[in-house]
Amino acid sequence: MDKLLQGVKIAILATNGFEQAELLGPRKALDEQGAKTQVVSPEKGKIKGWNENDWGKDVAVDLTLDSAKASDFDALLLPGGVMNPDKLRMNLRAVEFVRQFFEMQKPVAAICHGPWMLVEAGAVRGRTLTSWPSIQTDIRNAGGKWVDEEVTVDNGLVTSRKPDDIPAFNRRMIEEFAKGRQATARQL
Numbered sequence: 317m318d319k320l321l322q323g324v325k326i327a328i329l330a331t332n333g334f335e336q337a338e339l340l341g342p343r344k345a346l347d348e349q350g351a352k353t354q355v356v357s358p359e360k361g362k363i364k365g366w367n368e369n370d371w372g373k374d375v376a377v378d379l380t381l382d383s384a385k386a387s388d389f390d391a392l393l394l395p396g397g398v399m400n401p402d403k404l405r406m407n408l409r410a411v412e413f414v415r416q417f418f419e420m421q422k423p424v425a426a427i428c429h430g431p432w433m434l435v436e437a438g439a440v441r442g443r444t445l446t447s448w449p450s451i452q453t454d455i456r457n458a459g460g461k462w463v464d465e466e467v468t469v470d471n472g473l474v475t476s477r478k479p480d481d482i483p484a485f486n487r488r489m490i491e492e493f494a495k496g497r498q499a500t501a502r503q504l
Contacts, residue, residue: 319350320494327356327389329381329410329433333399336365336372337479338427342393345486351493353393354378358407366397381409386416391493396428396448405436415439423496425474425489427481431455434473444468445475472496 326346330339343353357363357377365372386392392414394401404410415437417424426434431447432454434440441459445468452462467476467484474492476485 319348320490321346322350324351324390324493325388326351326353326391326393326493327379327384327386327413328353328393328395329356329404329413330363330375330395331357331359331400331403332363333366333397333403334363334375334395335397335400335428335479336367337482338395338397338430339365339375339393340373341479341482342395342425342427342486342489345490346393346493349490349494354389356381356384356413358382358404358410366399381407381413384413386413386420386422389417389422391423391496392417392425393489394424394426394430394433396426396430398429401429401432405432411436421472423472423474423492425485425492427476427485428478431475435460439473443470443473445470445473446477447475448477 346353355378358381362374364374414433418439428448435454435458444461446463446465455462466481467488474489
């Protein structure tokens with residue numbers, strides 16, 4: 317049986333404080349579909365997850381942000397957690413990395429507080445998306461339409477609210493990342 321994402325390269329942008337379930341669960345789903353996922357971070361070595369109410373597992377960094385190029389990837393995953401995107405949105409290189417995926421019209425998936433990076437990258441104006449409820453005002457102020465739904469898809473952008481939404485998030489993310497792969501193949 318063919319895997320939908322065989323050979324698709326996906327960047328997972330994260331730093332210390334990423335919500336563990338929102339990185340590990342989606343990454344596993346992508347890997348099971350044949351994707352090649354790489355954790356991209358400003359840090360070297362390992363980054364530490366946040367597991368609901370306490371520190372969680374360490375995850376190896378595959379590529380430092382300084383070495384990463386959006387053009388080398390087919391899609392981008394932005395896990396949430398409060399600390400993770402709050403730190404990353406203060407990093408100009410991280411914001412530019414996210415912006416480049418939108419400029420190249422590559423699919424992006426963001427969950428929970430992950431859409432903070434979309435706001436910072438100027439990528440929500442005119443789009444419909446969801447997130448953790450506490451950042452809905454940020455999304456609206458940036459010109460986006462916020463909805464309270466399990467998963468929302470808007471022209472290659474997949475968003476969800478929280479860890480409970482991960483099964484639906486994973487399904488739609490895989491679909492959109494597969495569509496992005498097909499679009500890239502047609503351009504070649």
